[in-house]
Structure formats: C-alpha cells, structure tokens
Amino acid sequence: GQNIDQPTEMTATEGAIVQINCTYQTSGFNGLFWYQQHAGEAPTFLSYNVLDGLEEKGRFSSFLSRSKGYSYLLLKELQMKDSASYLCALASISTDKLIFGTGTRLQVFP
Amino acid sequence: EPEVTQTPSHQVTQMGQEVILRCVPISNHLYFYWYRQILGQKVEFLVSFYNNEISEKSEIFDDQFSVERPDGSNFTLKIRSTKLEDSAMYFCASRPMNTEAFFGQGTRLTVV
Numbered sequence: 767g768q769n770i771d772q773p774t775e776m777t778a779t780e781g782a783i784v785q786i787n788c789t790y791q792t793s794g795f796n797g798l799f800w801y802q803q804h805a806g807e808a809p810t811f812l813s814y815n816v817l818d819g820l821e822e823k824g825r826f827s828s829f830l831s832r833s834k835g836y837s838y839l840l841l842k843e844l845q846m847k848d849s850a851s852y853l854c855a856l857a858s859i860s861t862d863k864l865i866f867g868t869g870t871r872l873q874v875f876p
Numbered sequence: 877e878p879e880v881t882q883t884p885s886h887q888v889t890q891m892g893q894e895v896i897l898r899c900v901p902i903s904n905h906l907y908f909y910w911y912r913q914i915l916g917q918k919v920e921f922l923v924s925f926y927n928n929e930i931s932e933k934s935e936i937f938d939d940q941f942s943v944e945r946p947d948g949s950n951f952t953l954k955i956r957s958t959k960l961e962d963s964a965m966y967f968c969a970s971r972p973m974n975t976e977a978f979f980g981q982g983t984r985l986t987v988v
Contacts, residue, residue, distance in 0.1 A: 863932055
C-alpha cells in the first residue's frame with residue numbers, strides 16, 4: 767500500500783514564501799505530482815518530479831528525494847489567489863493512476 | 877486549449893436509482909480515469925481504462941459501478957442502486973503517455 771502524509775493546514779502572508787511538505791511510504795512509483803484544488807473545483811496540475819532534485823515552474827517549484835521518501839512544493843511571492851488545497855500524488859508504476867494525499871489547505875492573508 | 881468535459885455538473889438522485897455520469901476526455905489521450913471526492917476528504921481513485929478495457933480498479937469500484945467507452949469520444953461511469961454514501965464529487969481525468977493527468981470539472985452527485 768501507499769501512505770502519503772501532508773500537513774492538514776498552513777497559513778502564510780501575501781508576498782511570502784511557503785513550503786508544503788509531503789512524505790510517503792511506497793514500494794515504488796513513476797513520479798510525484800503536485801496539484802492545486804480550489805474549493806468545489808477540479809485539481810489542476812502544478813508540477814511533476816520523476817528524478818530527485820528540484821523542478822522550477824515560475825512561482826512554483828517542487829523537490830523530490832526518493833531515498834528520503836520526501837517531496838515539497840515551494841510557492842514564492844504568495845498571492846491571495848494561492849489560497850487553496852495543495853495535493854501531493856504518486857503515480858503508480860502499473861497504470862499511472864494517481865494516489866492522492868489528504869491535501870494541505872493553505873490560507874494566504876494580506 | 878483542449879479540456880476534459882463532464883456532464884451533468886450537478887445530479888440529484890433518489891436512493892436506489894441508477895445514474896450515469898458522462899465524460900469527454902481530451903481527444904488524443906490514451907488513459908482515462910474516474911476519481912471520487914467525498915466532501916472534505918481526499919481524492920480517491922476508482923478505476924483506470926486503457927485500450928478499451930479496465931486496467932485497474934480500486935476496492936471501492938465494486939459491482940455497483942461500471943464504466944464504458946461507447947464511442948470514440950465518451951467515457952461513462954454508471955452507478956447502480958445508489959446509496960447515501962455515494963454522494964460525492966466525481967472527477968473524470970485523461971492523459972496521453974507519460975505526462976500529467978487532466979481533470980474535468982466534476983459532477984456533484986447528491987443521493988437523497
């Protein structure tokens with residue numbers, strides 16, 4: 767089985783930087799994804815790591831360490847619209863289905 | 877930009893009835909999925925579909941559920957004998973080879 771753990775809630779200030787962590791226990795996976803989900807809406811893709819290291823996409827970066835079972839999503843220059851849930855998900859080796867963590871609800875304050 | 881579309885956006889049904897949730901995946905995608913999200917809970921995998929057949933299903937996806945790709949564009953999820961606990965947001969997703977999955981906007985199913 768796969769266990770994926772994320773903090774339940776985080777708060778941050780507009781303009782700041784926030785790091786959302788994800789730890790997992792699994793026998794293997796194809797890649798690790800980060801999605802953003804606003805309340806009542808669909809998950810939208812943010813970032814994807816296959817190999818260890820940092821992937822940067824504008825204000826969002828994601829890091830993966832397979833040996834440590836650990837990933838993080840880094841959000842820079844926070845904006846109010848970044849208030850949402852951030853979902854860490856592992857893609858299975860067989861069918862690439864996504865197994866999601868519980869998500870981290872981020873609230874950005876002025 | 878191509879997108880996954882789902883209909884209806886909302887569905888209210890009486891307990892015991894059958895519902896069909898419809899999805900049109902992005903046209904050149906090869907893999908199709910259904911996920912479910914009960915209010916306030918995490919997104920849960922239901923089933924994956926590839927090459928016109930189910931490639932994997934979760935323990936949630938029992939005999940109450942079925943999927944079909946009746947033509948070249950639609951991908952449907954049928955839920956028979958709905959129960960109160962089937963109330964959830966149902967997301968369809970699709971992807972090509974080796975990239976991220978794209979999600980539809982979801983169908984909010986309410987069983988009363």
